[in-house]
Amino acid sequence: MAQRDSIPAPNFIRNIIAEDLKANKNEGRVITRFPPEPNGYLHIGHAKSICLNFNLAAENGGTCHLRFDDTNPSKEEIEYIESIKKDVQWLGFNWGKHLYYTSDYFEKLFDYAVRLIKDGKAYVDSLSADEIRKYRGTLTEPGKDSPYRGRSSGENLDLFERMRAGEYEDGAHVLRAKIDMASPNLNMRDPTMYRIRRAVHHRTGDRWCIYPMYDFAHCLSDSIEGITHSICTLEFEDNRPLYDWFLEELGVHHPQQIEFARLNLTHTVLSKRKLIELVKDQHVTGWDDPRMPTISGLRRRGYTPEAIRDFCERIGVAKRDSMVDVALLEHCLRENLNKKSPRVMAVLNPLRVVIDNYPEGQVEELEAENNPEDPDMGTRKVPFSRELYIEQEDFREDPPKKFFRLAPGREVRLKHAYYVTCVSVIKNEKTGAVTELHCTYDSETRGGWSKDGRKVKGTLHWVSAAHALKAEVRLYDHLFLKENPIEAKDGTDFKADLNPDSLETLTRCRVEPSLADVQPASRYQFLRQGYFCLDSADSSPGLLVFNRTATLRDTWAKIQKAQEKG
RNA sequence: UGGGGGAUCGUCUAGUGGUAGGACAAUGGACUCUGGAUCCAUUGGCGAGGGUUCAAAUCCUUCUCCCCCAGCCA
Numbered sequence: 001m002a003q004r005d006s007i008p009a010p011n012f013i014r015n016i017i018a019e020d021l022k023a024n025k026n027e028g029r030v031i032t033r034f035p036p037e038p039n040g041y042l043h044i045g046h047a048k049s050i051c052l053n054f055n056l057a058a059e060n061g062g063t064c065h066l067r068f069d070d071t072n073p074s075k076e077e078i079e080y081i082e083s084i085k086k087d088v089q090w091l092g093f094n095w096g097k098h099l100y101y102t103s104d105y106f107e108k109l110f111d112y113a114v115r116l117i118k119d120g121k122a123y124v125d126s127l128s129a130d131e132i133r134k135y136r137g138t139l140t141e142p143g144k145d146s147p148y149r150g151r152s153s154g155e156n157l158d159l160f161e162r163m164r165a166g167e168y169e170d171g172a173h174v175l176r177a178k179i180d181m182a183s184p185n186l187n188m189r190d191p192t193m194y195r196i197r198r199a200v201h202h203r204t205g206d207r208w209c210i211y212p213m214y215d216f217a218h219c220l221s222d223s224i225e226g227i228t229h230s231i232c233t234l235e236f237e238d239n240r241p242l243y244d245w246f247l248e249e250l251g252v253h254h255p256q257q258i259e260f261a262r263l264n265l266t267h268t269v270l271s272k273r274k275l276i277e278l279v280k281d282q283h284v285t286g287w288d289d290p291r292m293p294t295i296s297g298l299r300r301r302g303y304t305p306e307a308i309r310d311f312c313e314r315i316g317v318a319k320r321d322s323m324v325d326v327a328l329l330e331h332c333l334r335e336n337l338n339k340k341s342p343r344v345m346a347v348l349n350p351l352r353v354v355i356d357n358y359p360e361g362q363v364e365e366l367e368a369e370n371n372p373e374d375p376d377m378g379t380r381k382v383p384f385s386r387e388l389y390i391e392q393e394d395f396r397e398d399p400p401k402k403f404f405r406l407a408p409g410r411e412v413r414l415k416h417a418y419y420v421t422c423v424s425v426i427k428n429e430k431t432g433a434v435t436e437l438h439c440t441y442d443s444e445t446r447g448g449w450s451k452d453g454r455k456v457k458g459t460l461h462w463v464s465a466a467h468a469l470k471a472e473v474r475l476y477d478h479l480f481l482k483e484n485p486i487e488a489k490d491g492t493d494f495k496a497d498l499n500p501d502s503l504e505t506l507t508r509c510r511v512e513p514s515l516a517d518v519q520p521a522s523r524y525q526f527l528r529q530g531y532f533c534l535d536s537a538d539s540s541p542g543l544l545v546f547n548r549t550a551t552l553r554d555t556w557a558k559i560q561k562a563q564e565k566g
Numbered sequence: 567u568g569g570g571g572g573a574u575c576g577u578c579u580a581g582u583g584g585u586a587g588g589a590c591a592a593u594g595g596a597c598u599c600u601g602g603a604u605c606c607a608u609u610g611g612c613g614a615g616g617g618u619u620c621a622a623a624u625c626c627u628u629c630u631c632c633c634c635c636a637g638c639c640a
Contacts, residue, residue, distance in 0.1 A: 009588085010580065037640055072639065129638050136636055140568045143636090174638055184569040186636050195638035214640045238570050238635050259571085261633095266577085272640095314589065316579045318572095321633055325577050328590050338603060373603070404601070413599060448599050459599050528600045555601045 008059060011317040013258055017056060017229060020256075026228040030062030033227050034088070035102075035218070037069045038080040038202075041287045042087045042295045044308065044329070045263040045270045051312035052260070053231055054093040065225055066095040070103045071217045073201035081202075083287075087295035092305045102212075102221050103203045109212050110164065112220055112250055113175060113193060117156045121249050122193060123149055124159040125176045132174075135181070136189050142182035143189045149178065163196055166209045170196050177216075179245065187242045191215055219243040220252070227255040233262045234319065263315065264323045267478035268293045269485060274494060283498060284479075288537070290547050291479045291502050301476065302523050302533030302549030307333040323484060333550050337523060337531045342370045342377060345415065345461040346511040346526040346546075348473055350389035352436045352465065355420060358386040363464070366447065368416040380514050384417050387465040389510050391528075394460045395437060397425060402559055404457035406437070412458040415527060419445040419456055461527040468510035471544040473532070475504040515544065523549065 008014065021028060032053040036046065057064040066088060070076050088095070116122035125148045127135065137143030151159075163173055175194040183189055193216040198209050219242075222230045230243075237259050247254040264270060269278075270293055278284050278292070287294050290301035298308065311332040315324050345368075365381040390406070399407040406412050411421040418441040426436040444451055448459075478499055485497035515524075523533045530551040539545040 035640095039640085069640070075639075132638075133636075138568085138636060142568090171638065186569080189636085192638055197638080211638095213638075218640085234571070235634055236640090240570090261572085314578080316589095318579070320572050322578060325590065328578070331590060334602090343600080343602095369599095372598095372600085402601090415599065456599090458601085461600075525600085525602085528602070530602095552600075552602050557601090559601080 008055070008313070009316065012319070013052070013056065013229070013231065013260065013317055014059075016256075016258060017060060020228075021060065029226070029228055030057055030060040031065070031226055031228045032057045032062065032231060033065040033067050033222065033225065035067045035069045035221075036084050037072070037075075038077065038084060039072075039075045040080060040272045040276065041083055043270055043275065044265060044293045044295070044298065044311075046087075047091060047295060047308050048263045048312050048315065048317075049231070049233075050088055050091060050093060051309055052317060055313075056229070056231075062228075063098055064093070064095060065098040065100055065227070067100040067102065067221060067225070069214070069218065069221075070101055070201070070203065071212050071214060073197060073199040073211060076202060078202050083296065087299075090299060090305055091295065091308060098225075100221075100225060101203055102217050103201060105217070105221055105224055106204060106208055106212070108224060109217055109220055112246075113160065113212075113216070114157065116177065116193075116246075116249060117160060117175075118153055119249070120153055120178065122175055122177050123151050123156050124163070124173050125149070125190075126173050129171060132192075136186065137181070139186070145181050146176075146190070149190070160194075163194070163210050164208070166198075168196055170198055172196060175210075177242075177245070179242075185238055185241055187215070187238050188245070191242060215239055215242050216246060219246050219255075219257075220250075222255045223247055223253045226253060230255040230257045232257060232259055234259050234321075259319070260317050261319055261321055264321070264484075265293060265329065266323060266326045266483040267480050267485075268326065269480070269494060277495070278479075281495070283495065290474070290535075291476050293479075299521075300536055301547055302337075302521075302531060303333055304336050304523075307336040310336065326478065330550055334531070334552075337525065337549065339373055340371075341523050341525040341531055343368075343372070343525045343527050344512050344515060345382065345463055346471070346473070346509060346515075346529065346532070347389045347391055347461065347463050347468070348475075348506050348509050348526075348529060349392040350463075350508060350510050351392045351395060351434065353388045353390050353420075353462070354436065354438050355386050355388070355441045356423065356438050357440045360386055362386065363467075364446075366416050382416060382512055382514070383464045383467040384414075385464045385466055388414070388462045389465055389468065390414075390437075390460050390462045392434075394458075395422070395434065397434065400560075400563060402563075405460060406439075406458065411456050412460055413445075413448050413456045414462045415459050416448055417446075417462070418442060418448070419450060461529075463510045463512050465510075467513045469513055469515055469544060471509045471511045471515075471546060473506045473509045473546045473548065474535070475506065475548045477502050477504075509546075511544065511546075518544070525552075528552065 034050050034053045054064045125146050174192045176190045179188045181189045192213050194210045197211050240257050243257050288296035288300045311329050364384045366384050367379050368382045370377040394405040420439040420441045422439050424438040428435050479502050480497045481499045482497040485494040518534050521536050526532050531549040532546040535545040535547050
């Protein structure tokens with residue numbers, strides 16, 4: 001564990017970079033980049049890539065660029081650019097002055113394309129999209145040359161200039177690299193470099209009506225920025241020969257593309273398409289719904305950047321497909337929150353308790369530690385009075401084995417307060433539901449200690465009825481029931497695995513009065529319940545709304561489960 | 567039946583010829599004014615077969631399984 005803080009664990013990319021450094025490749029520079037397309041919100045899978053790229057650079061005294069890969073004006077929006085910048089910053093990374101856009105290079109890219117045309121390495125094709133597909137061949141059959149493949153470089157140059165000038169309709173022509181229509185790698189069968197697309201670009205407006213494709217733009221953007229290690233996900237392995245081809249033909253700075261396996265997490269989905277579908281079909285309230293694996297969702301849920309960074313380090317980096325247990329993410333979160341969250345008492349499902357022998361009208365301010373893990377966090381005062389609320393599930397009229405909480409005749413400790421004994425139970429005559437408990441307290445146990453040394457098995461959290469604040473609490477659970485929600489063979493889609501109980505809203509909660517002036521997004525441990533944070537969107541001074549970030553480990557729940565099984 | 571990748575405890579990941587290690591999960595115990603935290607222990611793995619070697623997760627070989635690729639998306 002201490003190793004995490006000092007020497008980073010080895011992974012194959014760290015090893016490659018270490019070897020490059022040893023061989024003095026790139027004169028010892030390490031420059032990486034995180035290149036999102038601004039057409040969606042960042043999620044935990046992107047966080048893996050962000051941590052990888054920024055950490056690799058930082059560990060080696062290098063820099064990491066943030067570059068928006070904005071080559072497709074019909075899909076991209078400014079809203080996404082802002083959210084991506086915010087998320088990267090929130091995660092704790094700083095691109096400094098290295099904020100770039102592929103669209104910054106459109107003019108240079110055009111010049112590179114012209115050079116390839118002049119060298120006879122690119123040509124304008126006038127086949128339709130449909131025809132191009134047919135000419136491409138299949139996985140097992142080679143493609144065939146387009147009838148336009150033999151155009152002279154003069155003709156190609158003229159056509160390409162006129163494409164740029166806007167003389168043709170969308171789709172009338174494309175610029176293609178002239179490589180090999182019989183290549184077993186489909187990417188090398190004369191890939192498209194430019195297409196005509198009359199759309200307003202969020203940065204270049206209507207200055208262009210031709211836009212470069214990913215394969216052409218990406219490698220050259222990396223090259224222009226002096227990137228040394230271009231790290232991407234596995235599905236681009238087949239694109240690497242093309243990445244290398246453009247840079248080789250143009251004789252420019254040649255970064256090394258390295259591919260790693262993208263993150264998969266149990267009980268959620270991380271594909272952009274599926275995430276969009278959840279938002280669009282209103283299975284969640286938006287991109288920042290606290291159940292979403294998006295950075296904005298995790299933030300609103302109460303996750304910390306430290307926890308996410310720790311997680312990204314612990315999952316490692318490799319090339320095999322993998323599915324990480326979401327329990328690891330939750331572990332990183334709890335470990336971080338346990339150390340820094342102040343403890344408070346909140347009753348989620350209140351049950352009224354009257355302390356019969358406590359003087360009516362009396363109020364005591366009892367001292368409570370804010371965090372047993374960190375005495376420096378100090379103490380606070382909690383009011384105690386004759387009428388209290390405890391958690392409904394902390395009382396059982398007929399307690400099962402190993403139930404250490406309150407029951408008729410049984411004595412328990414109220415945290416930071418007194419030992420109390422249940423003397424009678426009041427029930428609703430019709431339903432039989434327990435509506436109120438009567439207890440007596442031992443005035444000699446103030447603060448929760450007994451001088452005679454007698455022990456109690458259980459300690460309960462509570463609030464004073466007259467002093468408690470009302471609050472709404474949202475309990476979140478995994479979005480999906482199955483570990484890996486995928487399309488089934490019978491055609492039912494991944495949404496069939498949605499957890500119907502992923503959100504439970506409790507509106508009658510009572511929290512201790514010290515929470516009156518909580519700051520937005522501040523995080524607490526509700527004693528014996530879990531970690532909670534104030535909801536940044538729906539909470540207001542008049543209505544406190546808390547999100548459950550994570551539960552505490554619940555040993556009692558395990559015991560109960562085991563008992564049910566017999 | 568084309569090409570490119572990948573297989574190590576339940577999960578993730580180290581290990582590049584010399585006793586297969588860590589983390590999460592699980593289980594048991596200690597401790598505890600949170601059935602939390604902490605601490606200790608236990609369980610459990612090299613996809614399969616053949617070969618080379620004193621010695622193989624690692625080298626050779628055959629096989630099996632999984633992932634990706636036929637956008638004018640990235």
